[in-house]
Each structure stands twice: as C-alpha cells, then as structure tokens.
Amino acid sequence: MTRPANAPRTAGSARPLKAIYDVPAPAKLNLFLHITGRRADGYHLLQSVFMLIDWCDTLHFELRTDGQISRADLGGPDTGCGTAEALPAEDLAVRAARALQAACGTSLGVHIGLEKRIPSQAGMGGGSSDAASCLLALQRLWGVTLPAAELRALALSLGADVPFFLSGGHAWVEGIGEKITPIALPPARFVVVKPSAGLSTPAIFSAPELKRDTETATIQGFAANAKGQVFGFGRNDLQPVAQALCPPIGQSLDWLSAQHLQGRMTGSGSAVFALLPHDVDLPDVPGTPGDWKIRKCSNLQAHPLAGW
Template sequence: MKAIYDVLAPAKLNLFLHLTGRRPDGYHLLQSVFMLVDWCDTLHFELRSDGQIQREDLNVTLPADDLIVRAARLLQQTGHTSLGAHISVHKSIPAQAGMGGGSSDAASTLLALNRLWKLKLSTEQLCALALQLGADVPFFIRGRNAWVEGIGDIIRPLETTAQCPTGRFIIVKPQTGLETAKIFSAPELKRDKKPATIAGFAADHYHFGENDLQPVAQRLCPEVTQALEWLELQGLNPRMTGSGSAVFAHIPEQHESKLDLASAPGTWQIKQCSNMEVHPLLGWATSDKSSVGV
C-alpha cells in the first residue's frame, strides 16, 4: 500500500454540554453527548520512505505545526517507524466553531497512518496517543456517537438508534470565531450543574439540557446571539455546539423545505447535515480489512 486517498474526518455536535465541576489542576469536568455529522474534511496520505512528514494545504492555509502534523509525528515516534507521509488536506469544517474539526483531522491521521505504515496499533493504543493531542480526539478514534464525561476522557458509546436517533440538522457558523480558552477562563462561567443521566437524555434527545458555555460565548461574540435568533425565526430550537461559535438545530420531519436560507447574512456558513451512526474509519485500528480509496 503506497497511498490512501479520500479519508474523511467528520465534524461533531454537542447535543448538550454541562459543566459539573473543576479539578484542582484547572481542567473542567463535563457531561455531553458528542454526535458525528456528515460535514467532513478530506485528507489524502501518500507513503514516503525518507521519514519526512509533509503537509499540503489544498484550500485553507493551516498552522505549520497543527494537530495533523503533531499526530503524524507522535505516531511515527511511538511506532518506531522510519516511514513518512505526504498529507494533503482539504478543509470544509470551519475553524473556531466548536465542531472538533482539528481533533477529527488528528484522529483520521492516526487511523490512516496506522494502516499505511502497518503499525497495527489497537484502538486503545491509539486513544492513549489521541488524548495527548486533545480531549476530543479519542472520541473520533472510537468512532461512535457517545455520552462523554470527565475531562472528555470517559466515553460511553451510544450504539442504538433509540439512544441517538437518525436526524437532520442545520448548522450555522457565524463569520466571527471563538477561542476555547477565553470561554473556559471567563469568571462568570457556571461550573456546578447537577449530573445528568443517559435515561434523561434519551427521553428528549434534541431538547435535553443546555450548553453551559453559551451565555459566555454570547457575551464575547454577538454573532452567536444573532445566529440563534435567526434559527428561532425559522421555527427551530437552536443552541451552540462546543465552545462555539457555530450553532445548530434539529430539523423536524417535513420542516426542511420551510427554511428561508436566503434571509441569512452572506458571511455565515450554513449547512444542512445528517448525523452519522458510525465514523467512516471505524475498525481501522483493528484487523478489519475494509478500505476506502486505497
């Protein structure tokens, strides 16, 4: 195998996000449901024999030492391989959106290079590496919609449609982005939410709970409020995902044709998505022999 093309890296939405506490080291304790959606970046991997990690940005210029490069180097070092890779990246997921685009790219890089370099690392081994890159990365490695707790490291898959039913969503990314660190360092941020249960979530999937980061985000970025209000005018029940600035809403059946997309500001990115039952690369860390674009 000399190359793997058209490797997808899907975005995620936080159906709710509660902060239940804060550890002495400053990390926040949370509860959330992470859900995969079919808004994806696309990566291509070509084998290099000289050990070099080279990244080519096809449409958006990324930082030189981004999570893709860091993931590749970490896997290279851990796997004790002399092989390298040329990685081409086509970005679709917006940055500073709370949709996990960078984390998803890192996870897909670990999964693809694990296969391309024939390292045969397990899911658990890759998750251990993923956690060194960011709290969201292990979720994408595990590859299923999940109930997430702790600092993002406790991941419980939601494996049935009853736990996470199929749905359509509209996602709005305002022009202005938000830095996660500014949200979590805000003095007014509430961190004392009563712990929720999966049963409580399952009783009202798309209206359960709230995003505890949203009030701070609205103060820092008025466009978040504008996007929420625009979705409300569409007759939907919106909320922010992650630390923003993207907001989203579940689209009830038969409601999609009623959306007035032309009334939104032209600077916003708007996409109608479906959720995904599993990650496109699920099984790539095991003996699964399926392949995509090889």
C-alpha cells in the same frame, strides 16, 4: 526473543502502502454540554453527547520513505458553505502524524493532503477529527499498529476531543473527554450555522462567570428525556459566556428562531445548530450575512472509519 525498544510496532505481516486517498474526517455536534466541576489542575469536568454528522474534511496520504512529514492545504470543491480556510503550519493532523511516528518507532514519513471543509473555531471538532483519521489511516499506510489503550492515550495527549473520533460512533462523554460510552441516536436532520467570527476556547473556560456546578446527569435520564426527544436535553453551559464574547452567536440563534427553530451552540462555538423536523425544510439561506456558513446536515449511523 524480545523486541528492541526502538523497533517498529508492526501489524503482523502488514507492509507499507504507497498511498491512501479520500479518508473522511466527520464533524461532531454537542447535543448538550454541562460543566459539572473543575479538577485541581484546572481542567473542567464535563458531560456531553457527541454526535457525528455528515459535514466532513477529506484527507489524502502518500508514503514518504525519507521520514519527513509534510502537509498541503488542498482547499476543495465549492460546497456552498464558503471557501476553505488557511491551515496553520503545525495543525493537529501533523502533530498526530509525528506522535504516531515516534510511538511506533517507524522511519517512514508521509505527505498529507487536507481538503478542509469543517470550519475552525466552531466547536465542531474539525481539527480533532482530522487527527483521529490520521492516526487510523497512518497505521495502515505505514504497516504499524499501537495497542488500543496506547492509541487512546496518544489521542488524548493531542486533545480532549480526539479519543471520541476513534470510538466509532455517537457517544456519552464525561471527565475531560476521555470517558466515552457509545450510545445510539435516532436518525435526524439539522441545520448548522457558523458566523464568520471565531471564538477562543480558553477565553470561555477562564471566564469567572462560567457556570461550573451543573448537577450530574445520567445516560438513563438522557434517554428518557421528554418521551425520547433526546435532542432537546439539557443546555450548553458555555453558551452564555460565548454569546457575551461573540455577539454573532446571538445573531445566529436569532436567525434560527426566526425560522421557528430552537437553536443551541455546539461545543465552545461559534457554530450553532437546530433540529430540522423531517416535514420542514429551509429556504436557501434566507436573510443571512454572506460570510456565514450554513449547511443542512444529517447525523451518521457510525464513523466512516469504524472498524479501522
């Protein structure tokens, strides 16, 4: 017997749950970001290593039987990194829930509570990570499932970074973000600096002076770089344009340099980061503007929801 086209995509005998609490959504850092070309449709081709770090948003899910999808900004405890930012009415988490609901044909809904800690317009993938954690958690909450290939396609339709956060760990990323190869990285600590100013990703990618012809790199070259010092590989091709558009990025990099650290912008900014050697520590936020967010982070061995 065939399944009707509008029947829910159920996960075997799984039944809906009443709630799932404390679901993490970790941020990422781009160890490098090269633009290697541009497609005919305008999308840029990139190469990057995406690395998961322990700076996380937290999501809570409560079942709704009326089919509605709602979301509340829960703020969160004081982390020493500034207060939580106001969320848009239709953020990626809500869009992910609507897309999964439609794809699975379920009549169930959800109320999402979001403790937002990853800063927006930072290049750290916070919204994309929230969306990926929603896709994983809501399949459990609703007792539905999508085949892996369909889930990845749905994730890519939400944003180029979303599929990475479904992959389970650090990754070598190519194409427009859809070509993902898992890689291993050594444990390391970093300091991340986010100035108060944000940055528009479209403004960077539309800049005429953006470098779009970086030579293609290889995973083998990355792994062999500087006798294993993979955290110094390459550069961020977006950084020169971003610094011109947003001077606080340069100020953040200058502050890291004053701490004898080599900084680099992550993603499309405006956050910057630097490797923090294990035998070096920073004083508590020395000489920085009060509206900057500064945090010492470690990379993760795997995504907290790996295996979901």
